[in-house]
Amino acid sequence: DSGVTQTPKHLITATGQRVTLRCSPRSGDLSVYWYQQSLDQGLQFLIQYYNGEERAKGNILERFSAQQFPDLHSELNLSSLELGDSALYFCASSAPTGDGHTGELFFGEGSRLTVL
């Protein structure tokens, strides 16, 4: 158990719909990262939040958005869903460090999204 909790574990929805994925980081971790894992694209970094503020942005579509709340949990919102958005969405957190990082990301078990 990594200490990172993601809900829901599975989600099936239709094209054009909107879903929200939720993540609770490990206790004490300030950073939350969202990744998309699909068969053809591998593991792609979407976005990072640090203590409520957006810190870095990766290959995140404009139809997707995220936020981190004061209690440090984060939500990833996916809207106008397309078939190609079907994937496993992972949340990860990392411990606060000084300069740079130690490289250790703690991943949740993921939310599997199926768009029909």
Added chain:
Amino acid sequence: AQSVTQLDSQVPVFEEAPVELRCNYSSSVSVYLFWYVQYPNQGLQLLLKYLSGSTLVESINGFEAEFNKSQTSFHLRKPSVHISDTAEYFCAVSDAYSSASKIIFGSGTRLSIRP
């Protein structure tokens, strides 16, 4: 820009046989290197990492990887695999001292162990 290449998408081996999972990276600066493992129906977890110091790093379950700067490689090895090692393995790279958001993951190598 950095990149990481895992040359083998799948590696089948027999139980108790040795295995090597290959990883090559490209970067113009000092790097941190990682191997993450993803067991079935689970998230990724860090297996081992190279930040600095000894170029040979080991995990608690018998895997080791060697940072080879001249060949820009960080291959993962285990002298004798077990059924429980069945998983997908991801090599990853980032600039040293950069943010963890800059970690780039390879496409993964699926290790399947045959009894």
